Amino acid sequence: MRRTDRLYIGTNTKMYKTISDTVSFVKRLSELTSDLPRDILRLFVIPSFTALEPARKIVSKDEIMLGAQNMGWEDEGQFTGEISPLMLKEVGADMVEIGHSERRHILGESDEMENKKVLAAVRHNFAALLCVGETAEQKKNGIADEIIRIQIKIGLNGVEKPENILIAYEPVWAIGVSGVPASKEYADEKHSVIKKVVDELFGKDTDIPILYGGSVNNGNAEDLIGMPNIDGLFIGRSAWDASNFNNIIRSVMPIFLGKKSREDRA
Numbered sequence: 001m002r003r004t005d006r007l008y009i010g011t012n013t014k015m016y017k018t019i020s021d022t023v024s025f026v027k028r029l030s031e032l033t034s035d036l037p038r039d040i041l042r043l044f045v046i047p048s049f050t051a052l053e054p055a056r057k058i059v060s061k062d063e064i065m066l067g068a069q070n071m072g073w074e075d076e077g078q079f080t081g082e083i084s085p086l087m088l089k090e091v092g093a094d095m096v097e098i099g100h101s102e103r104r105h106i107l108g109e110s111d112e113m114e115n116k117k118v119l120a121a122v123r124h125n126f127a128a129l130l131c132v133g134e135t136a137e138q139k140k141n142g143i144a145d146e147i148i149r150i151q152i153k154i155g156l157n158g159v160e161k162p163e164n165i166l167i168a169y170e171p172v173w174a175i176g177v178s179g180v181p182a183s184k185e186y187a188d189e190k191h192s193v194i195k196k197v198v199d200e201l202f203g204k205d206t207d208i209p210i211l212y213g214g215s216v217n218n219g220n221a222e223d224l225i226g227m228p229n230i231d232g233l234f235i236g237r238s239a240w241d242a243s244n245f246n247n248i249i250r251s252v253m254p255i256f257l258g259k260k261s262r263e264d265r266a
């Protein structure tokens with residue numbers, strides 16, 4: 001089965017949930033979604049580092065993949081404050097989020113740093129979720145496509161087989177409390193730019209799921225997932241309540257499946 005035939009939907013809880021918050025969230029989410037077919041649905045949660053191991057004790061990878069919000073690129077060394085791939089393996093993480101807009105724009109990470117993290121994730125067999133997206137200023141200057149292409153070409157430089165790579169398109173202006181969600185047309189258009197770059201890098205019809213993120217909510221999730229180039233959703237605030245997250249997952253699943261069966265018939 002192609003990865004893009006599965007619905008990837010997940011959340012990054014940023015610096016919000018404590019261990020006990022995360023444990024109850026993951027427990028509830030797993031109960032609420034237990035009837036949903038995991039051959040189609042790839043559900044993931046990216047909590048704080050400290051909550052990874054306790055959360056792993058509650059859910060299996062097949063049920064809910066667990067990711068880290070960041071990762072150092074060396075296995076060990078003089079890197080105070082960093083968490084290495086080996087340490088993430090040890091606590092049971094399956095996935096690593098790389099280059100979230102807050103890491104790039106608040107913590108000052110560069111494309112070259114994201115690239116080192118991607119290569120380390122690939123080396124250690126983590127699913128690597130590379131986040132890309134333009135700022136409002138870049139959008140205003142008409143260079144969104146160029147920025148996205150640069151972030152992907154540098155971010156994925158040296159990756160030979162992209163089978164563990166996922167990409168999240170998250171325009172910076174759409175993220176967080178003051179974010180304005182991208183229209184489905186705008187998001188789809190940028191996803192098509194991303195598909196084109198990955199096809200240039202890895203060959204025609206490359207199977208990299210491309211997720212949209214940035215103010216996804218109950219009101220726009222269905223429209224977004226219905227678009228031809230949007231393979232999944234990466235949600236912040238609207239997913240932090242397990243029952244609301246479950247509602248979103250259930251509302252988008254039939255739309256995703258309908259889109260896939262139309263593609264099969266075409």
Ligand code: PGA
Binds near residue numbers: 177
């Ligand atoms: P948001 O966050 O859904 O709260 O806008 C998205 C993100 O930061 O990934």
